[in-house]
Every structure is written in C-alpha cells, then in structure tokens.
Amino acid sequence: MDVHNTPNFPRKRGSAGMLRFGIATWVVGLVLIGFAGTPSDKPAGKPSGTLPPLQVDPKTAPRLEEGPSEPPRSKKTTKKRADNSACYVCHGNYEGEELAQVHAEGNVGCVDCHGPSLGHRNAEDHLTPPDKMYPAEAIDPACQACHATHDAPAKKVLARWRQKCPQKTEPEQLTCTDCHGYHRLARREILWDKRTGKLLSSKPASDAQTNQ
Ligand code: HEC
Ligand code: HEC
Numbered sequence: 001m002d003v004h005n006t007p008n009f010p011r012k013r014g015s016a017g018m019l020r021f022g023i024a025t026w027v028v029g030l031v032l033i034g035f036a037g038t039p040s041d042k043p044a045g046k047p048s049g050t051l052p053p054l055q056v057d058p059k060t061a062p063r064l065e066e067g068p069s070e071p072p073r074s075k076k077t078t079k080k081r082a083d084n085s086a087c088y089v090c091h092g093n094y095e096g097e098e099l100a101q102v103h104a105e106g107n108v109g110c111v112d113c114h115g116p117s118l119g120h121r122n123a124e125d126h127l128t129p130p131d132k133m134y135p136a137e138a139i140d141p142a143c144q145a146c147h148a149t150h151d152a153p154a155k156k157v158l159a160r161w162r163q164k165c166p167q168k169t170e171p172e173q174l175t176c177t178d179c180h181g182y183h184r185l186a187r188r189e190i191l192w193d194k195r196t197g198k199l200l201s202s203k204p205a206s207d208a209q210t211n212q
C-alpha cells in the first residue's frame with residue numbers, strides 16, 4: 001500500500017505501523033525542509049492538520065520496508081562527555097583509566113560516583129576525604145543502580161576472572177571493579193575509612209599500607 005497517499009494514515013499503531021509512521025514522518029520532513037536540516041530528534045508526533053498535501057514521487061521515495069528500525073547510531077557522537085578536569089589536577093592517572101573513561105564517554109563523571117567533593121579538592125593538606133567512597137560491599141550495589149543486568153557470555157566472564165583476579169576463589173568475593181577497569185591505586189599515601197571518612201593514615205608513600 002502507498003502509505004503516503006493513504007488518508008488518515010497511520011491506521012495501525014503496531015510496531016510495523018509505528019515504523020512506517022516514523023519513517024514516513026521523516027520523509028515528510030525531508031520534503032518540507034528540502035533536506036536543509038537533520039531529522040528531528042523528537043519522536044514521531046501526529047502530523048499536524050495544517051500540512052500541505054504530501055507529494056512524493058514513488059520512483060524516488062525510499063523503500064519504507066527497508067528503513068532503519070531505530071534512530072541512527074550517529075547520535076552517539078553528539079553525546080555530552082563528562083568533564084573530569086577538576087579531578088585530573090591531582091588524579092591524572094585516571095585520565096587514561098578504562099572505568100573512568102568509558103563512563104566519561106557516557107557523561108558519568110568522577111563526581112557522579114564520588115560526589116562534588118569540594119572540600120577534598122580544595123584541602124591544602126589533602127586530608128579531607130572525597131564525599132563518597134566505596135568499601136568492597138558497596139561497590140556492586142552502586143554499579144547495579146545503573147547496570148541492572150549483565151549481558152556477557154559466561155566463558156568471557158570466567159576468562160576475565162582468571163586473568164584479572166585469580167587470587168579470589170569464590171564468586172561471592174568478586175566485585176565489579178575486579179573485572180572492570182584498573183581503578184584502584186597500587187599505592188596509597190593517605191587512607192580514610194571508606195565508610196566513615198575518618199583519617200586512618202597519612203604516611204609518606206614508602207610507609208603507607210598498600211591497597212587491597
Ligand atoms: C588537590 C589534589 C586533589 C584533587 C584536586 C582531587 N583529589 Fe582525590 N585525592 C587526593 C589525594 C592526595 C588522595 C589520596 C591518594 C593517596 O592515598 O595516594 C585522594 C584520594 C581520592 C579518592 C580515594 C578515596 C578512597 O576511597 O580512599 C577518591 C575517590 C578521590 N580522591 C576522588 C576525587 C575526585 C572525585 C576529585 C574531583 C572532584 C578529586 N579526588 C580531586 C587529592 C586530590
Ligand atoms: C550513573 C550511572 C552509572 C553507574 C553508577 C555506573 N555506570 Fe557503567 N555505564 C554507565 C553509562 C551511561 C555507560 C556508557 C555506555 C552505555 O551507554 O552503556 C556505562 C558503561 C559501562 C561499561 C561499558 C559497557 C559496554 O557496553 O562496554 C561498563 C563495563 C560499566 N559501565 C561498568 C560499570 C561498573 C563496574 C560500575 C560500578 C563501579 C558502573 N558501571 C557504574 C552508567 C553507569
């Protein structure tokens with residue numbers, strides 16, 4: 001059927017109907033604006049009653065049944081990237097760290113996970129802790145707030161476990177950050193109790209407890 005010339009289109013609101021509706025609206029947009037702009041980000045709304053009658057040459061019109069089923073991926077590149085520069089001043093090592101970067105790319109910055117931490121950033125003596133720290137038992141629930149499911153093949157997960165944290169022998173011991181990223185510091189100069197923020201030690205690096 002020629003959806004463009006069907007009165008009262010769309011008739012159906014099933015998925016196929018929606019798909020054709022979306023693309024047809026897009027085609028209308030192209031015709032009306034003469035390709036001057038990009039397709040609207042807004043979901044396909046009802047065509048306004050004031051639109052002029054639609055004229056589409058069936059020979060040049062795109063074949064609707066072959067249209068994309070979801071918005072173009074290129075939208076991703078216009079996404080906002082989190083600005084972590086206030087933290088890189090002292091934590092430059094995280095500028096190339098996987099967990100921090102994959103999240104910065106998704107506009108989740110250090111401050112989204114650790115809080116704005118203004119006192120911590122501005123403390124001359126570095127003894128004020130950041131707003132939010134993560135003792136081991138708090139890690140998984142924090143990640144799962146945004147990642148409710150884990151869509152990864154068991155084989156890959158086991159391989160990663162073996163590769164990154166073979167010292168842990170029971171699955172219950174694993175946290176998300178054992179397998180994802182290299183987010184921990186090998187050496188700590190200043191240690192706080194991650195639950196209370198109480199300062200535990202501020203020895204020079206050589207004397208500090210190693211982390212883990
Ligand atoms: C003026 C320097 C400075 C700035 C700026 C700074 N930090 Fe820190 N941060 C430190 C120091 C020093 C430590 C202790 C590191 C160590 O033990 O070697 C630390 C430790 C941390 C820790 C570890 C806490 C834990 O679990 O024990 C977190 C988290 C942290 N900073 C987050 C941030 C975030 C988020 C920002 C940006 C909003 C930030 N920091 C900006 C100096 C800074
Ligand atoms: C505030 C929400 C939020 C929190 C909390 C969060 N994430 Fe994410 N995560 C995201 C977003 C947004 C992305 C960007 C990629 C995407 O769109 O899935 C992402 C991406 C990832 C990816 C890459 C996914 C891929 O497809 O390759 C991994 C792995 C990941 N997160 C692990 C974690 C871990 C581990 C934690 C806990 C330390 C965590 N996330 C906490 C929002 C979050």
Ligand code: HEC
Nearest residue numbers: 140143144147149150151152156157160161174175176179
């Ligand atoms: C034993 C290792 C291991 C642990 C623990 C682990 N993951 Fe993964 N995860 C993986 C592997 C391997 C993949 C697949 C990555 C790939 O295909 O490159 C993956 C994929 C992901 C992805 C991308 C796929 C998706 O589902 O979107 C996210 C997000 C993620 N993990 C988050 C988490 C979170 C959150 C936790 C903690 C609750 C966690 N992971 C714990 C190994 C692990």
Ligand code: HEC
Nearest residue numbers: 084087091094100103108109110113134139177184185211
């Ligand atoms: C998706 C949430 C998330 C983001 C984004 C994130 N962190 Fe973290 N961060 C965590 C979690 C969870 C831990 C605890 C990890 C662990 O102990 O395995 C942690 C631990 C740390 C630690 C302590 C490491 C240690 O050895 O104890 C520092 C320092 C830190 N983060 C700094 C940063 C900085 C700087 C950024 C931004 C560049 C950042 N984090 C971004 C969740 C996040």
